[in-house]
Amino acid sequence: MRWSIFGGVAALLMAAGTALAAESEVELPERHWSFDGLFGTFEREDVRRGYEVYRNVCAGCHGLTLIRYRELAALGYSEDEIKALAAEQTYTDGPNDQGEMFERPGLPSDPFKAPFPNEQAARVANNGALPPDLSLLVEARAGGANHVYGVLIGYEEPPADFPLKEGQYYNKYFPGHVIAMPPPLSDGAVAYPEGVEATVPQMAADVTSFLAWAAEPTLEARKRMGVKSVLFLIVFTGLLYAVKRKIWLGVKH
Amino acid sequence: MSAPVFRNPVVRWIDYRLPVFTFLNHELNEYPTPRNLSYWWNFGSLAGIMLVTMIVTGIVLAMHYTPHTDYAFESVERIMRDVNYGWLIRYLHMNGASMFFIITFIHMFRGLYYGSYKAPRELLWILGVVILLIMMATAFMGYVLPWGQMSFWGATVITNLFSAIPFVGENVVSWLWGGFAVDNPTLNRFYSLHYLLPFVLVGVVVLHLIALHRFGSNNPLGIDTKGPQDTLPFHPYYTAKDMFGLGVFLIFYALVVFFAPNLFGEPDNYTPANPLATPAHIVPEWYFLPFYAILRAVPNKLGGVVLMFAAIFVLFILPWLDRSPVRSARFRPIYKIFFWILVVDCVVLGVVGANPPEGTWVVIGRIATIWYFLHFIVLLPLLSRLERPRPLPVSISQPVLSGGGYAPAPARAMDKA
Ligand code: HEM
Numbered sequence: 001m002r003w004s005i006f007g008g009v010a011a012l013l014m015a016a017g018t019a020l021a022a023e024s025e026v027e028l029p030e031r032h033w034s035f036d037g038l039f040g041t042f043e044r045e046d047v048r049r050g051y052e053v054y055r056n057v058c059a060g061c062h063g064l065t066l067i068r069y070r071e072l073a074a075l076g077y078s079e080d081e082i083k084a085l086a087a088e089q090t091y092t093d094g095p096n097d098q099g100e101m102f103e104r105p106g107l108p109s110d111p112f113k114a115p116f117p118n119e120q121a122a123r124v125a126n127n128g129a130l131p132p133d134l135s136l137l138v139e140a141r142a143g144g145a146n147h148v149y150g151v152l153i154g155y156e157e158p159p160a161d162f163p164l165k166e167g168q169y170y171n172k173y174f175p176g177h178v179i180a181m182p183p184p185l186s187d188g189a190v191a192y193p194e195g196v197e198a199t200v201p202q203m204a205a206d207v208t209s210f211l212a213w214a215a216e217p218t219l220e221a222r223k224r225m226g227v228k229s230v231l232f233l234i235v236f237t238g239l240l241y242a243v244k245r246k247i248w249l250g251v252k253h
Numbered sequence: 254m255s256a257p258v259f260r261n262p263v264v265r266w267i268d269y270r271l272p273v274f275t276f277l278n279h280e281l282n283e284y285p286t287p288r289n290l291s292y293w294w295n296f297g298s299l300a301g302i303m304l305v306t307m308i309v310t311g312i313v314l315a316m317h318y319t320p321h322t323d324y325a326f327e328s329v330e331r332i333m334r335d336v337n338y339g340w341l342i343r344y345l346h347m348n349g350a351s352m353f354f355i356i357t358f359i360h361m362f363r364g365l366y367y368g369s370y371k372a373p374r375e376l377l378w379i380l381g382v383v384i385l386l387i388m389m390a391t392a393f394m395g396y397v398l399p400w401g402q403m404s405f406w407g408a409t410v411i412t413n414l415f416s417a418i419p420f421v422g423e424n425v426v427s428w429l430w431g432g433f434a435v436d437n438p439t440l441n442r443f444y445s446l447h448y449l450l451p452f453v454l455v456g457v458v459v460l461h462l463i464a465l466h467r468f469g470s471n472n473p474l475g476i477d478t479k480g481p482q483d484t485l486p487f488h489p490y491y492t493a494k495d496m497f498g499l500g501v502f503l504i505f506y507a508l509v510v511f512f513a514p515n516l517f518g519e520p521d522n523y524t525p526a527n528p529l530a531t532p533a534h535i536v537p538e539w540y541f542l543p544f545y546a547i548l549r550a551v552p553n554k555l556g557g558v559v560l561m562f563a564a565i566f567v568l569f570i571l572p573w574l575d576r577s578p579v580r581s582a583r584f585r586p587i588y589k590i591f592f593w594i595l596v597v598d599c600v601v602l603g604v605v606g607a608n609p610p611e612g613t614w615v616v617i618g619r620i621a622t623i624w625y626f627l628h629f630i631v632l633l634p635l636l637s638r639l640e641r642p643r644p645l646p647v648s649i650s651q652p653v654l655s656g657g658g659y660a661p662a663p664a665r666a667m668d669k670a
Contacts, residue, residue: 038512066327066330066334132524135330136330136523136524139515139520139523140520140521140523140524141520142520144520215523216333216340217334218333218334218340221340222340222341222344222511222514223511223512225341225511226507226508226510226511226512227511229507229511230504230507230508230511233500233503233504233507234504236500237497237500237501237503237504240493240496240497240499240500241497241500243493243496243497244493244494244496244497247489247490247493248490248493248494251288251485251490252288
């Protein structure tokens with residue numbers, strides 16, 4: 001009787017789960033990511049190509065302000081490469097000893113520079129829509145990486161008589177299907193290394209991997225420590241069980 | 254219970270003047286505990302360990318957190334990214350709250366099943382309900398601190414509930430906010446209280462334990478211990494059992510923290526708070542969902558708020574609603590069924606709370622709410638008069654040690670046999 005109730009509760013929870021899932025309206029593409037699963041890690045090659053896509057395409061509209069240039073070292077960029085990448089941007093600093101603000105090239109300790117000085121400027125440049133900062137976007141959407149990937153590959157011709165206003169695009173993976181971002185990727189948009197073709201799905205997957213790294217650069221450390229901790233705890237708990245058995249041996253209860 | 258003789262002379266010197274060692278030995282070592290406790294009795298000590306875990310991780314987080322609307326969100330991200338093992342501390346604290354509630358809910362349902370709220374443990378139970386209330390206040394204010402979208406909108410929705418108070422509602426709300434909206438003053442006072450309340454909790458837990466140790470634990474049979482043959486010293490028997498239970502729990506906790514740290518969270522809370530953009534669905538943390546469902550089951554705001562608080566306050570008077578002299582559901586065949594229906598009812602309320610208040614969810618929510626109150630206010634008093642309990646064992650040791658010996662059931666008012 002007790003177990004049938006547990007079964008009933010479990011069934012209810014599953015029903016609730018599907019009800020909640022149904023709310024997000026769109027069926028996202030299911031993709032296997034290298035950072036999924038207990039032993040997931042970031043493929044450095046993918047993430048580096050993803051950074052190139054971000055830098056050359058997305059950075060024109062989207063900030064990534066939680067990442068500093070020096071953190072690119074984790075992706076295998078050398079100190080000189082990082083210095084050069086940072087120096088491509090100018091930052092306002094100061095005041096100097098004359099009491100004046102001045103412009104200087106970026107340093108590895110600077111955060112990625114947002115493309116617009118403020119929200120209003122961003123909206124004016126984007127038909128009134130606001131391109132969100134991408135630092136945490138993979139964490140901030142229920143579908144995670146699949147959501148971002150879906151949005152990037154989901155552009156299509158709208159169904160006949162689908163109402164679209166000026167500056168709106170049809171996207172089959174975006175909730176509501178109307179998105180204000182023009183299709184950002186096209187085949188060959190970014191110069192790719194020999195052997196990898198710069199197709200839209202390839203670039204979309206790469207930049208999604210990069211954004212997943214940006215959202216949680218400590219993911220690999222977390223999973224590594226997790227595997228060790230859980231293994232340790234299983235052994236330790238086994239020992240505790242043996243101790244408990246030994247102590248209770250011969251006690252009627 | 255003779256005064257212990259400590260071998261270490263320093264300990265003996267101190268204990269003679271300040272008998273803390275005698276106290277500890279008495280309460281944690283020789284403390285007589287029923288010999289038949291099941292694993293459901295592990296959850297009290299787990300709750301205590303979780304409370305300590307929350308305080309320790311919380312204090313470390315507080316060293317790096319900035320309670321200001323302009324910096325709070327980013328300071329949390331800096332903890333995640335730049336502080337050494339900051340991600341670990343934060344995930345432990347964030348999921349620790351969920352663990353604490355899972356444990357406490359199980360602990361309470363254990364109390365309901367085995368009648369642990371009945372005489373002479375009424376105050377012990379009432380202190381438990383006080384603990385639950387303080388835990389809820391602490392968790393609610395903690396969730397506001399990272400200043401994400403759900404922090405802000407959850408705080409707005411919940412504090413707005415107080416505007417339902419007749420006449421002074423609006424004043425109360427702006428007094429709570431320290432202004433005319435949830436803003437920096439609100440964040441600051443929530444931070445201050447979030448730091449304070451866990452220590453109040455420690456105080457109430459101490460009282461809870463003093464009350465517990467007055468009569469000792471209840472047990473699965475729900476009958477009183479009758480002498481040394483019914484008990485075991487707490488150490489090493491229950492220390493060993495509690496440690497094993499802790500190990501099992503830690504495996505579960507670790508799996509969540511390391512492999513699904515955002516399982517219990519809302520993705521929206523990774524978007525910084527924006528007073529101008531309301532999220533599509535504002536949902537509270539999962540442990541508030543049953544209460545949220547009760548709140549929304551009533552079409553009238555004031556009524557909803559009153560009923561939501563009543564759902565907890567009814568637990569205060571529970572010892573006087575259930576008058577059956579038999580504690581354990583093992584010997585109460587009808588109560589046992591209603592107990593499990595109540596468990597399902599609470600889960601249903603939780604599911605309703607997670608869904609938008611539309612269509613059938615409204616109907617289900619209302620039925621489940623009515624059942625919740627029906628259970629406590631009508632069924633329990635009725636059952637205590639009508640139900641015929643099964644015969645109780647004479648003592649704990651008897652069925653345990655000789656496999657027999659049942660006393661006749663207490664006479665019932667309506668004996669249908
Ligand atoms: C911070 C949260 C809490 C802590 C640290 C805590 C701690 C404990 C501990 C260590 C025990 C003894 C061992 C055990 O029976 O598991 C206990 C017993 C008990 N607690 Fe709690 N508790 C908490 C919350 C609650 C709540 C919310 C309630 C119910 C409203 C409650 C009701 C009881 C009762 C009735 C007992 C006696 C149980 C029995 O012996 O059968 N406690 N508590």
